[in-house]
Ligand SMILES: Nc1ncnc2c1ncn2[C@@H]1O[C@H](COP(=O)(O)OP(=O)(O)OP(=O)(O)O)[C@@H](O)[C@H]1O
């Protein structure tokens with residue numbers, strides 16, 4: 001693979017789940033920026049938000065992304081907010097193919113509602129917060145190189161296979177070239 005494949009999109013879109021399966025099918029490495037930040041800090045994303053604040057988390061996210069992207073090309077899953085910073089978009093564009101996992105509110109809500117691991121959704125009306133984030137972010141997510149329909153009822157394995165087919169169609173040669 002010539003470039004990284006970088007998964008972007010909302011919380012619950014499947015960046016981690018589909019991204020790790022994609023890496024498995026392509027036999028390349030998988031790195032998740034949220035997980036890397038957690039390992040480096042020995043704290044969960046929620047704990048970092050609570051202790052050091054979102055701005056601190058965003059700085060760490062940029063540093064970690066830059067480091068990951070310097071490595072050998074693989075699949076990289078980002079946190080949902082990473083793509084919203086212009087500097088991060090430039091870093092990603094320089095070394096990777098960006099893939100937006102596009103997903104609607106109903107599906108996202110089904111996937112994130114049970115878990116309390118997303119600090120941005122700890123509000124009085126988490127579904128409303130999710131809806132507002134969708135409105136704010138979708139025009140910018142739409143700037144990604146590839147938009148993948150992540151709504152379908154496909155299994156994670158089938159979704160990854162469908163994404164590989166789409167990348168082969170839209171960016172011929174990317175997966176084959178060493
Ligand atoms: N295509 C899919 N089919 C079925 N379940 C899915 C699919 N995509 C994601 N999920 C499930 O939805 C949940 C959220 O997915 P995941 O953690 O991959 O989202 P994410 O985009 O990485 O979110 P975050 O930005 O919070 O890290 C997981 O339980 C995952 O297994």
Ligand SMILES: O=C(O)C1=C[C@@H](O)[C@@H](O)[C@H](O)C1
Pocket residue numbers: 010011034045078079080081082117118119120
């Ligand atoms: O959408 C977001 O801004 C976030 C998504 C998660 O992946 C984490 O990076 C964090 O919870 C923030």
Ligand SMILES: [Mg+2]
Pocket residue numbers: 015016017032034077078079
């Ligand atoms: Mg994730």
